[in-house]
Amino acid sequence: MNLVDILLLSVALGIDCLVVSFSQGLIFTSARVKNSSMLAVTMGFFQGVMPCIGYFATGLISSYVAPFAKWIVFLIFTALAIKFIYEAYQGKDEEICCIGLRCLISLGIATSIDALGAGVNLHLTNTPLIFSAFLIGLGSVLMSFSGFWLGNFFKKLPSKFLEIGGGIILLLLGLKALL
Numbered sequence: 001m002n003l004v005d006i007l008l009l010s011v012a013l014g015i016d017c018l019v020v021s022f023s024q025g026l027i028f029t030s031a032r033v034k035n036s037s038m039l040a041v042t043m044g045f046f047q048g049v050m051p052c053i054g055y056f057a058t059g060l061i062s063s064y065v066a067p068f069a070k071w072i073v074f075l076i077f078t079a080l081a082i083k084f085i086y087e088a089y090q091g092k093d094e095e096i097c098c099i100g101l102r103c104l105i106s107l108g109i110a111t112s113i114d115a116l117g118a119g120v121n122l123h124l125t126n127t128p129l130i131f132s133a134f135l136i137g138l139g140s141v142l143m144s145f146s147g148f149w150l151g152n153f154f155k156k157l158p159s160k161f162l163e164i165g166g167g168i169i170l171l172l173l174g175l176k177a178l179l
Helices: 003-027 032-088 101-124 129-154 159-178
Strands: none
Touching (some): 003 032, 003 101, 003 129, 032 159, 101 129
16 A cells, blocks of 8 residues: 555544544533543544554464455455445434543544454555554544534534545545455
8 A cells, every 4th residue: 555545544544533523522512622632642542553453463364364365455445435334324323421531442442443454454465554553543633633623613514424435435445455
């Protein structure tokens, strides 16, 4: 994967962070700077760490999957893309929660599961891990912080289109890996 691919992957993975942070921005009216900063840092941390876990877990089994690498990359990105687009059309019952440590960790893990699969793809495409994980984490911090403040100021943003856009980006990355 080249720099543009990594940046697109970062944006696609950061969409979940943006949407979750947006919903939190709708809720909080006090301590907004503290809540938005804590949320953004947590999201970025988990989005940056999960690809590393996926990357190293793949390293343990790479000799078995190397002949099928481009198909695996394609299938993972396609599955993630379908998941993003499917969830965009599902009704969402967002549960209001405070931004305590337990809530932050839960949100961080929940939004970064996709990044675990991205780490597998980074390994299979021989993409540099540290730089990629840093960009994914940084992109998630920026998108989370932006999402919180968009939610706070605009109170309504069609997250459906953001999730569909993220799914399309992942689908295109999957097709590129296959071709």
